[in-house]
Amino acid sequence: MPAVSARANAATATIVLIALNGLLFLATGTGSQGNALFRRLELFGPAVTILHEYYRLVSYGFLHAGWLHIGFNMYLLWILGQMLEPQLGIPRYLTLYFTALLGGAFGALLFDPGTPTVGASGAIFGLMGAAAVELHRRGFNPLRTDIGMLIILNLGLSFVISGVSIGGHGGGLLFGVLAGIAFRIADDRRLPAIGYLGCVALSAAAVFGAISVA
Numbered sequence: 001m002p003a004v005s006a007r008a009n010a011a012t013a014t015i016v017l018i019a020l021n022g023l024l025f026l027a028t029g030t031g032s033q034g035n036a037l038f039r040r041l042e043l044f045g046p047a048v049t050i051l052h053e054y055y056r057l058v059s060y061g062f063l064h065a066g067w068l069h070i071g072f073n074m075y076l077l078w079i080l081g082q083m084l085e086p087q088l089g090i091p092r093y094l095t096l097y098f099t100a101l102l103g104g105a106f107g108a109l110l111f112d113p114g115t116p117t118v119g120a121s122g123a124i125f126g127l128m129g130a131a132a133v134e135l136h137r138r139g140f141n142p143l144r145t146d147i148g149m150l151i152i153l154n155l156g157l158s159f160v161i162s163g164v165s166i167g168g169h170g171g172g173l174l175f176g177v178l179a180g181i182a183f184r185i186a187d188d189r190r191l192p193a194i195g196y197l198g199c200v201a202l203s204a205a206a207v208f209g210a211i212s213v214a
Contacts, residue, residue, distance in 0.1 A: 013090045014081025017097070018074050021120060024062045025070050032065040038118075043105055045113025045214035057105040057210055058098070063118035065163075073120045076150075080127040087134070092183060092195060099199045100126020100176040102206035107171020109214045115165075122168045125154065126176025133180030171206075178202055 028038035043060035047053045064070035085093045104122015128151050132142035142148040151173065158169045182198025 010086040011078075011082045012085075013094055014077060014085050017081070017120075018077060021062050021064065021070060021074060021077075025064050028063055030067065034063070034065075038063060039116075043108055043117040045109050048109070048211060048214040054207070054211070057102055057207060060105065060108075060118050061101040061120050061123055064120070065118055069119060073124060076124050077120060077127075080124065080131065084127055084131060088183070095196060095199045096126060096130050096176065096179045096183070097123050099179045099203050099206070100124075100129070100172045102203050102210070103175025103178075104165075104168040104172035106206040106210040106213075107174070108165045108168035109210045110171070111165070111167030113214045117165045117168055119165070119168070121165070122172030123176075125151070125169050125172035126179065128154075129173045129176030130180030130183070133177055133184055137184055175202055175206060 024041075028041065029035040034042075041056065041059040041063055043056050048056055064073065081093075084096075088096065101120075101123040103126060105117075107122065108117040128147055131147045132151065135142045135145055135147060143152070155169065155173075158164045158166045179195075179199050179202055182202070183195035185198070186192050186195035
């Protein structure tokens with residue numbers, strides 16, 4: 001993989017993701033309840049299975065329930081994106097992001113399909129998981145790094161703060177780790193297709209699992 005860079009101008013996809021989150025935040029009411037569009041895009045099990053609104057498995061990740069929610073998530077996305085996007089390149093970075101986002105949807109529906117879920121946290125946990133895989137590949141113990149502490153802190157907050165989707169966070173983290181492993185194998189074998197095929201398989205499993213448990 002290319003060397004890590006923290007240049008903001010090398011994080012184009014991250015800037016676009018943050019902009020999309022911001023635009024949808026403003027368009028959907030900026031509050032915990034949101035408007036009609038918010039309710040149409042949030043992750044809600046019965047809407048997925050009964051109404052077949054499968055787009056919710058992705059759209060939920062661009063909604064947020066208040067200024068603190070989006071502020072914290074976008075700050076983490078900016079920090080992680082500056083680190084990972086230049087290292088992975090835009091195609092792999094976005095593949096990782098959306099694989100983790102789908103994994104977060106699966107986790108959220110597995111734990112509580114009847115409660116609406118929103119937020120980019122699943123994808124962000126996935127980025128943290130992939131970063132931990134890369135640190136391990138370079139010979140570092142992820143638990144002794146800032147990334148490891150960030151994962152532990154945010155997982156801990158998932159159990160302490162009410163209204164947080166534990167399944168969404170855990171699912172995003174797990175699928176991010178698995179996607180990171182797929183790309184690591186691809187690099188080791190110098191076969192880039194392996195990473196993408198692994199993420200396609202993970203995404204398909206997440207979608208199938210989400211629909212099955214919703």
